[in-house]
Amino acid sequence: MKKRLFSIVSSILLASSLAACQSTxxxxxxxxxxxxxxxxxxxxxxxxxxxxxxEQTNSTATGTMQVYYLxxxxxDSIYIKTPNGDDILIDGGNNDRGDDVVAYLKKYHVDxxxxxIATHPDADHIGGxxxxxxxxxxxxxxxxxxxxxxxxxxxxxxxxxxEGLKLKEAKAGVSLALxxxxxxxxxxxxxxxxxxxxxxxxxxxxNGRNTFLFTGDATVKAEQDMIASxxxxxxxxxxxxxxxxxxxxxxxxxxxxxxxxxxxxxxxDNQYGHPTVETLQKMQAHHIQVFRTDEQGTIxxxxxxxxxxxxxxxxxxxxxxxxxxATATPANPAVTQAPxxxxxxxxxxxxxxxxxxxTPGQYETIHLDVAGISGAPFTAxxxxxxxxxxxxxxxxxxxPVRISRAxxxxxxxxxxxxxxxxxxxxxxxxxxxx
Numbered sequence: 166m167k168k169r170l171f172s173i174v175s176s177i178l179l180a181s182s183l184a185a186c187q188s189t190x191x192x193x194x195x196x197x198x199x200x201x202x203x204x205x206x207x208x209x210x211x212x213x214x215x216x217x218x219x220e221q222t223n224s225t226a227t228g229t230m231q232v233y234y235l236x237x238x239x240x241d242s243i244y245i246k247t248p249n250g251d252d253i254l255i256d257g258g259n260n261d262r263g264d265d266v267v268a269y270l271k272k273y274h275v276d277x278x279x280x281x282i283a284t285h286p287d288a289d290h291i292g293g294x295x296x297x298x299x300x301x302x303x304x305x306x307x308x309x310x311x312x313x314x315x316x317x318x319x320x321x322x323x324x325x326x327x328e329g330l331k332l333k334e335a336k337a338g339v340s341l342a343l344x345x346x347x348x349x350x351x352x353x354x355x356x357x358x359x360x361x362x363x364x365x366x367x368x369x370x371x372n373g374r375n376t377f378l379f380t381g382d383a384t385v386k387a388e389q390d391m392i393a394s395x396x397x398x399x400x401x402x403x404x405x406x407x408x409x410x411x412x413x414x415x416x417x418x419x420x421x422x423x424x425x426x427x428x429x430x431x432x433x434d435n436q437y438g439h440p441t442v443e444t445l446q447k448m449q450a451h452h453i454q455v456f457r458t459d460e461q462g463t464i465x466x467x468x469x470x471x472x473x474x475x476x477x478x479x480x481x482x483x484x485x486x487x488x489x490x491a492t493a494t495p496a497n498p499a500v501t502q503a504p505x506x507x508x509x510x511x512x513x514x515x516x517x518x519x520x521x522x523x524t525p526g527q528y529e530t531i532h533l534d535v536a537g538i539s540g541a542p543f544t545a546x547x548x549x550x551x552x553x554x555x556x557x558x559x560x561x562x563x564x565p566v567r568i569s570r571a572x573x574x575x576x577x578x579x580x581x582x583x584x585x586x587x588x589x590x591x592x593x594x595x596x597x598x599x
Contacts, residue, residue, distance in 0.1 A: 228345055230372040234404070234456070234464040235269050237262040239432030239439070240289035243379060243404065244270060248372065248470075249345035251279040254297065255368065255379055256290040260317060263296025269463070270301065277302035280341055283321065284366045284381030286313035295324035303328060307335040309353055311364040335366040337394060347371040351398060352383055354390040362407060363387040369400060373470020378422060380406040380413065388418040401473060402426045402466055403453075409440020419451055426473070428464060429457040461517065476592075518545075518581045518594040525568050526599045533564040533579065535592070541585045548578045571598040 228248020235242040237258030245253040252275050257266045270278075281303050283291045297303070298321075306325050312318070325332055333339075341348040352367030365381030378400035383391075384407070391398060403424035406413025408431040427448055431439040440457070448455050456464045456475060465476040516537035525531050535543050539561045547554045550572040558564035560583065571577065576597050583590045 230468045232466040234428050236458045236463040239435045241430045242266050247346050251343050253280045254278050255282045256284055257293030257297050259289050260292035263293030266293045266297055267300045279304045281306045283308035285361045285364050286318045288317040291321045292317050295320045298324040298328050306330050307333045309364045309366050310334050351396045352391050354394050372468045375468040375473055376400040377402045379404045382407040384412050385415045388415050392421050398422050400424055404428045409444045411441045411443045414444055424453055427453045427455050431459045433459040516590045516592045518592045520596050523596045530565050530567045535560045535581055538585050541583050543581050543583045546580045550575045573598050
């Protein structure tokens with residue numbers, strides 16, 4: 166099995182290196198609209214990677230870019246929609262999360278992926294990618310030049326081959342030729358042999374003045390090499406390496422990146438203790454605001470090129486619209502919040518809502534909690550199968566709602582609207598009666 170897999174990977178990587186020696190001319194894409202929902206622009210085959218990103222990308226773009234840090238439990242999966250309407254997927258969670266990732270993408274009206282990135286062969290990063298490949302039209306797949314002997318890795322490699330794709334090597338200096346943004350790999354800088362985490366692909370994306378860094382499971386060793394390379398690592402938003410473990414995110418790396426926000430992708434009550442107390446203390450010491458998928462679910466960061474807004478309860482967002490964005494958070498604010506910002510600590514920039522029982526029985530009482538603008542009144546519309554029912558409450562005060570005879574198995578969406586300081590904010594949650 167190992168020999169067979171090695172042969173497959175070798176042939177794909179060889180084909181990739183040969184393909185890298187050729188190039189085709191691609192028509193310039195037309196810029197999409199720049200409102201909250203960028204129009205989808207159909208593109209042809211993604212251009213080959215290049216080590217001269219300045220020649221083929223545009224760092225002065227001011228369009229809207231959305232970054233979805235998907236809640237896939239103990240794993241990583243990130244979906245990005247560029248201002249030009251291109252779609253990027255970084256990792257796909259564990260094997261049992263592939264269908265969830267596909268469902269997320271379809272919910273956000275994604276019909277194809279211009280770029281798929283496998284940061285490294287660990288199952289909690291690539292496990293669901295074979296399912297995505299089988300269900301989505303993928304134009305190009307990038308991963309570092311590293312192999313593994315697991316069935317999960319074999320499934321991924323075979324899925325790439327079955328789709329007629331060639332693996333493109335992801336390493337420092339390689340850029341994605343996508344219009345409207347600068348997207349360049351800043352790691353891995355060198356080869357790390359069988360050290361899969363250190364081999365993680367690290368991608369930096371720049372949209373106007375906003376910058377994002379996606380680190381996979383990159384270790385302190387890999388961080389040191391990135392720093393030594395002299396690459397500009399500064400980023401407003403940092404996806405913490407290895408789910409917030411203390412094997413990543415060194416003091417030196419934080420000093421170099423200088424993030425304003427950090428994202429932790431981890432499973433609720435996971436057995437590894439991610440994120441670690443040590444890492445969270447570093448966030449506090451550096452005055453970095455933290456968002457966590459284990460506490461807040463899927464998180465959306467929306468960049469217009471100058472400001473970044475966060476949505477921490479996007480699970481039921483329809484038509485790819487960030488409905489509950491509140492006031493814009495400046496790209497370079499004086500952040501004073503403590504780390505581990507959750508919905509209960511939220512401000513106007515992270516309005517959120519949740520129910521205490523997502524699967525209540527008939528005639529049970531559920532409790533709705535809304536957080537984000539403390540003390541503000543809200544209206545909650547429960548969309549039952551047969552009718553809509555409206556309730557009112559105050560943010561910070563639990564609202565009890567008795568479920569009478571509701572359609573079992575029907576997802577009841579709850580739309581929450583808040584009026585504050587002459588502005589309207591919205592968020593959404595749901596439950597499914599038994």
